[in-house]
Amino acid sequence: MADRHVDYLLIGGGIASATAAATLREEGATGTITIVGRELDPPYHRPPATKGYLQGKESKEDAHAHPADWYAEHDVELLTRTSVMALDTEAREASLSTKETVSYGEALIATGAMVRRLGGVDGSGLDGIHYVRALGNADAIRADAQDAERIVCIGGSYIGCEVAASLTAMGKRVAIVLQEAEPLSTGFGLRAGVFFRDVLESHGVEIFGSDEIAAFEGDGERVTTVRTGNGRELPADLVVCGVGATPDVMLARKAGLTLGEAGGVLCDTHLRTSAPHVYAAGDMAEYQSVVHDTVLRIEHEDVAMSQGATAARNMLGQDVPYDTVPYFFSDLADWVSLEYVGPARSWNEEAVVGAIADGAFAIYYLDGGVVRGALSVGGLDDLERARELIRSGESVSAADLGAESYPA
Structure with missing residues (x-):
């Protein structure tokens, strides 16, 4: 028997749960709401971890999703440093790490993703090799970077490029090693990739494209060199890896929720999982997109927020599909900013x-x-x-867009 009951159980202490809680209250929910998150901090925005917070320009409070008193003011119970250890979707009960069992009316599972690690690379266990996803990771990188002169970032996507720009703005000499030919080119193509390379290089960042990590070498316990597949030996007082993330579905798998081909929790167009009264949102949600007519899993904060809001509305019985066109944003220090809607999985014309x-x-x-x-x-x-245009699927030409056409 459960120790107590909550009407809305939000599993995961990230931005999806924070947005879901706010939406529930905004849409008139009067029942009890509990957010369960394993991090020490309350829900916060993650982009500052590679940008302003990493640079020391923003505080933790600046990054928080809600002010500290918001939760009490809106009668939302926030359990930090707490995990849901098991989820019984038939009994509609959750077992917490506090040894408490909670029954629920509706549940959202939004456990996010875990960083992908380079565990198979020789020397990957040396000190000075960092990964970044949480504010605590940014704290560790900033502290370790104080005495570092040469830093190597691994990965040419958002994380690697944003961290490289931030650390360069902090006065460090930074190199990026990436498998792609150009930074950010996987999502934006080679033309845009060349532009972003030029921006980074003009501020002193070295770019080593079409390469990969062969090994990390060190002096004792500490990393000193990054050796690449193309034979480069890059001096490194500090390494930051941004090589992707994997959906955190340990709880979902244990609960018997159906998983999708991309490894996330499979949802329908309304973000409903295979278990009644359980929804999913954020980095670990693999959903049927009514916009793209395919199944997608997207790792980005704006997507997590909009999905959290949709899931909350459906918990209230509003029966609305998740029909948002995903939006992305990034900036490289104060050098350049970008916005993007999509995602374009493939294209033959730019x-x-x-x-x-x-x-x-x-x-x-x-x-x-x-x-x-x-x-x-x-x-x-x-x-x-x-x-x-993405929504409508309307056929247009470059001339209709006032643009010049180039082959992809």
Whole structure:
């Protein structure tokens, strides 16, 4: 028998649960709400961990999803440093790490993702090799970087590029090693990738593309060198790895929830899982997209927030599909900012508005004349227009977009 009952149990202490709690109250929920999260801190925005917070320009309070007194003011119970150890979806009960058993009316599972580690690389256990996902990781990197002169970032996606820019802005000499030819090119293509390389290099970041990590070497317990597959030996007082993440589905798998091909918890168009009264949101949700007519799993904070809101509305019986066109944003120090809607999984044409060399441009990613995604740099062009084109599936030409056409 459960020790107590909560009407809305939100599992995971991240931004999806924080948004779900706020949406429940905004939409009129009067029942009890409990957020269970294993981190020490209350729910917070993660992008500052590679940007302003890492640089020491923002505080933890700046990153928090809600002010400290918000939870009490909105009658939301927040359990930090607490995990759900088991979820019985038939009995609708959750066993907590505090030894308490809680029954629930509706549940959201939003346990996020775990960083992918380079455990198979020789020397990966040396001191000075960091991964970043939480604010605590940023604290450790900032402290370790104080006496570091040469830093190597691994990975050419958001994390690697953002950390490289932040540490360079802090006065460090930084190199990036990436498997792709150009940074950020996996999502944005080679034209945009060359632009981002130029931005990074113009501020002193070294870029080593089309390469991979062969080994880490050290002096005693501490890393000193990164050796690459192309034979480079890069001096490193500190290493930061940004090589992706894997959905945290340990609890979901144990609870018997159906998983998808991408490893996330499989959801329908309304973010309902295979278990009645259990929804999923955020990095570990693999959902049937009504916009893209395919199953997607997307790791980004804006997606987690919008999914948390949709799941909350459906907990209240509103029966609304998750039909948001995913939005992404990033900035490299204060050098350049970008926004993106999509995602474009594949495309055969790039329609470019403006001049890439000028640093204010947009790229529409077309597949057979249909817009699948759009990148805006420097605030150029209208992403709302791109959203509508992605939704409609309308066939357009580069000329319709006021753009120059280039093959992908």
